[in-house]
Amino acid sequence: MGKFNKTILSAQLLLAVTSFFVLHSAWAVDEVVATNLEPYHHVILENKYVTVMRVMIPAGKTTLFHEQHLDYVNTHIDGSTVEISYLDKPTADSEMKSGNVKFGAHQDVHEVDKVKNTSSHLNMHVGFEIKKIGPQHFGNTSRPDTSAFQNVLDKKTVRGWKVTLQAGETTTAYTQYGPGVRVFFTEGRLLVNIPGKINRNKEIWVHKGDAMLTNAGRIELTNGGDMPLVFNDYELL
Incomplete structure (x- = not known):
């Protein structure tokens, strides 16, 4: 093979390799x-x-x-x-x-x-x-009419409240009808009380950015720490 042809082949190979990486990079960016x-x-x-x-x-x-x-x-x-x-x-x-x-x-x-x-x-x-196409019609959920609860989300599939509990403050007992998620803005000690159950008080230490899954049922929440406890409480509808 002549020198000229080898040069052309090398150029073509370089172009092909370059094109591959350019296309691959573009694909990766838009992956x-x-x-x-x-x-x-x-x-x-x-x-x-x-x-x-x-x-x-x-x-x-x-x-x-x-x-x-x-x-x-x-x-x-x-x-x-x-x-x-x-x-x-x-x-x-x-x-x-x-x-x-x-x-x-x-x-x-x-x-x-x-x-x-x-x-x-x-x-x-x-x-x-x-994950479920909704609403699932678990129940007409609500929270106690107190200053501890502020409604922050009301959609057809989910409802949410910002909960602010001062040291020692309780939500009073209420009923949750659907599953949910709780997300914490502050750290502290949360006391979860399931009315009517023996040894019903469960103590949970939480940190900023923590989350937990919640279930339907009767519940009462208490700030067991000495600083305000702030979290969002979501319930699926």
Whole structure:
């Protein structure tokens, strides 16, 4: 083979290799994964009703494109400014404010996006997907009419309250009709009382960003610590 032909072959080979890596890189950038498989979404709890994830996006980092096809609830623990990119519409700047709740109605409308943390600190939120197409009609849920409860979410598949208990304060007993999720903004000692049961008081130590699954039934919650205890209490409908 002549020198000229070898040069052409080498150039063609280089072009082919370069094209492969360019195409591969482009594909990788636009790779779409299920939300619970996205590397910054850490699955911490799951049952037949919900998948609970602690989402931690470091400053300046971006998630992969991930698909949302179920109703979901995000509780912003440590918020930040963010840049949200989509496959089919312009990029948008936004802010996840600490303490806020975001609901995504995606039972019938799928959405694919990726989120970049544009701040200088960690973005942490606890999200859960509702695995059952709803509502499931567990019951007409409510909470005691006291200052401890503030309604923060009222949708056809889920309802939520921000609960603030001062040291030693109790919610008084109430009935939960459907399964749910509890997400904590502060740390402390939570006393869970199941009325009518022997040894009914259960003591649970919780930390900021913790979550727990909850079940239907009669319940009373007490702040067993010496500092205010703040959490969101969600119940599926």
